[in-house]
Amino acid sequence: MYIYLSMRRRGQVSRSKKAPRPEEVVAARNDPRLRKALDRRRKDPEWRLRGRCRTVDPETFFPEPQARESPRAALELCSNCTVRASCLASALDAGDRNGVWGGTTPRERQAMLIAWRDTVAVALSALVPIPSPAAVSAAGPGQGLGGWRRP
Ligand code: SF4
Numbered sequence: 001m002y003i004y005l006s007m008r009r010r011g012q013v014s015r016s017k018k019a020p021r022p023e024e025v026v027a028a029r030n031d032p033r034l035r036k037a038l039d040r041r042r043k044d045p046e047w048r049l050r051g052r053c054r055t056v057d058p059e060t061f062f063p064e065p066q067a068r069e070s071p072r073a074a075l076e077l078c079s080n081c082t083v084r085a086s087c088l089a090s091a092l093d094a095g096d097r098n099g100v101w102g103g104t105t106p107r108e109r110q111a112m113l114i115a116w117r118d119t120v121a122v123a124l125s126a127l128v129p130i131p132s133p134a135a136v137s138a139a140g141p142g143q144g145l146g147g148w149r150r151p
Helices: 002-011 022-029 031-039 071-081 084-094 106-127 133-139
Strands: none
Touching: 022 106, 031 084, 031 106, 071 084, 084 106
């Protein structure tokens, strides 16, 4: 299914032309789905094998915008999927703005993508602080990153 989806996306990229409004980005930052996705990010590389959509027609997740099809069926499937957070994290990491992923619509993910990039950057900087050039040179040759480790 995922190979099919990738092929379809290559040929048909539908993007909403409107950028997310600031209030949408604020709402996305506080969205519990985003927090859960961040928590599950890259923790379950096998999540695709357990997705509820494995046996469902991929078209369900990519409703034609012109046909005004509702993604309701896809969202309903996602709502009971055990790998929803990993799925959303993967879509956000990939910057995927097409189709339904992790129980979110493309429009929702547009705002989430902005919040995601900020949140992931902060999370990563908390794990691996980037030393200042002054700290690196004070540590001496070859010792620049010696004092930096995960908390
Ligand atoms: S959350 Fe939705 S799109 Fe993702 S694996 Fe589950 S059913 Fe498929």
